[in-house]
Amino acid sequence: MTTKQFMPNSTEERLIWFGLTLTYPFFAFGGLYIMGSVLGWMIFAVVLLRWYVNGKDKSSVIPAITWLWVFGGLFMLLALLIGHSNWDLGVAKTIKSSIGWAKGWALMPLFLFIGTFVDIKPQLIVRAVCIVSFHSLIFALVTIVFYLAGAHGDLFISPLKVIGGPGETFFTVSLFGLNPETGAGRWRFFTPWAPAAGFMACIFLIFTCQEKDNFWRNAGLLGSFVMSLLSQSRAGWVIYIALTPLCFLHKHFKNPMLLILMGLIIPAITLLGEPLFNWISNSYADIKASRPESTRVRKTLEVLALQRWESEAPIWGHGIVERGPKIVEGMPIGSHHTWYGLLFVKGIVGLLALAIPLTFTCIYLFWHSLKSQVCYSATLMLVVFICYSFFENLEILSFIYWPALIWIGIALNPLKSGEKYV
Numbered sequence: 444m445t446t447k448q449f450m451p452n453s454t455e456e457r458l459i460w461f462g463l464t465l466t467y468p469f470f471a472f473g474g475l476y477i478m479g480s481v482l483g484w485m486i487f488a489v490v491l492l493r494w495y496v497n498g499k500d501k502s503s504v505i506p507a508i509t510w511l512w513v514f515g516g517l518f519m520l521l522a523l524l525i526g527h528s529n530w531d532l533g534v535a536k537t538i539k540s541s542i543g544w545a546k547g548w549a550l551m552p553l554f555l556f557i558g559t560f561v562d563i564k565p566q567l568i569v570r571a572v573c574i575v576s577f578h579s580l581i582f583a584l585v586t587i588v589f590y591l592a593g594a595h596g597d598l599f600i601s602p603l604k605v606i607g608g609p610g611e612t613f614f615t616v617s618l619f620g621l622n623p624e625t626g627a628g629r630w631r632f633f634t635p636w637a638p639a640a641g642f643m644a645c646i647f648l649i650f651t652c653q654e655k656d657n658f659w660r661n662a663g664l665l666g667s668f669v670m671s672l673l674s675q676s677r678a679g680w681v682i683y684i685a686l687t688p689l690c691f692l693h694k695h696f697k698n699p700m701l702l703i704l705m706g707l708i709i710p711a712i713t714l715l716g717e718p719l720f721n722w723i724s725n726s727y728a729d730i731k732a733s734r735p736e737s738t739r740v741r742k743t744l745e746v747l748a749l750q751r752w753e754s755e756a757p758i759w760g761h762g763i764v765e766r767g768p769k770i771v772e773g774m775p776i777g778s779h780h781t782w783y784g785l786l787f788v789k790g791i792v793g794l795l796a797l798a799i800p801l802t803f804t805c806i807y808l809f810w811h812s813l814k815s816q817v818c819y820s821a822t823l824m825l826v827v828f829i830c831y832s833f834f835e836n837l838e839i840l841s842f843i844y845w846p847a848l849i850w851i852g853i854a855l856n857p858l859k860s861g862e863k864y865v
């Protein structure tokens with residue numbers, strides 16, 4: 444692997460490279476949310492300017508699935524506008540929510556489009572992610588010392604919060620946090636909260652497994668493992684463990700002996716299905732029981748969101764999240780769950796605007812995953828997205844997982860993912 448493959452050649456690649464490798468410097472002054480939200484639109488502006496000046500490149504095709512994501516993002520905006528109109532939320536809130544859409548749901552099709560359309564070296568993204576993961580390892584080692592010394596975890600809230608965002612958490616610079624139920628240290632790294640760090644650990648695992656250089660590969664893998672471990676995210680641990688063999692065994696999937704072995708194992712699992720299911724169920728119950736208060740709040744939020752969506756705004760939703768009652772400790776109704784959140788805020792229209800392109804993307808990438816390493820890794824990233832959609836609001840974290848969106852966009856372009864375009 445030559446050094447040239449890791450040197451950004453175009454403005455778009457430079458923005459991606461520095462946007463990734465400077466993750467912790469941006470986090471250090473509370474500017475990561477602003478950077479992640481603006482970066483996609485900056486690259487898009489450069490793409491439009493280059494397209495206008497140089498014309499369309501032959502590899503810059505836009506597959507139909509990418510257009511599905513674009514139309515889905517526009518339907519999200521339409522649902523937002525109609526929801527605000529139906530509930531008379533006013534011009535100020537409509538403008539604020541539209542800006543929020545541009546920094547959330549709009550980033551998903553935007554970064555997918557960039558990955559599909561722009562000529563980006565995949566190994567450049569992989570190396571940049573390995574560097575960020577290595578920085579996470581260093582951050583963990585340093586902050587563990589401060590934690591053991593009894594230092595205070597939160598440092599300051601960035602003055603950039605005046606620009607606006609989902610909350611102060613996105614602008615808070617902290618070394619570590621505390622688990623509210625156990626009092627033990629809990630790390631969120633560069634993310635707004637600890638479970639999001641578990642989410643990014645899973646994404647980083649998939650990326651770093653593709654690094655060819657032994658040092659950066661091992662450093663990246665160790666960093667992602669430490670992120671998962673210290674985040675104390677229950678979902679993150681389970682998904683990380685499940686991903687590990689899938690990341691390392693892909694090259695053996697074409698081996699006939701492995702297929703024969705799988706043919707023997709699957710019937711055995713079928714015969715042992717009931718005891719295996721009971722074991723998994725009991726293990727999951729034990730994990731949930733480790734933080735019963737968090738589990739209760741999440742479950743109650745889901746019930747409230749579903750009931751109010753069905754009875755009050757089934758088509759276009761409520762337009763915005765609403766502060767919940769005391770039973771959910773004031774947590775917003777429509778948070779902590781992508782699908783229930785979409786139903787509550789944007790109705791069935793919003794849910795379909797995500798579900799339809801996501802379904803077609805899964806089918807396409809799964810079909811091509813055995814032929815292309817890029818498609819296979821993109822499929823694993825989609826699996827992480829789907830799993831975490833039941834624990835997080837995906838749109839609110841798009842400012843940090845945008846490298847995965849670019850990667851999926853690359854996979855959707857057959858000329859870039861190793862597939863022959865027809």
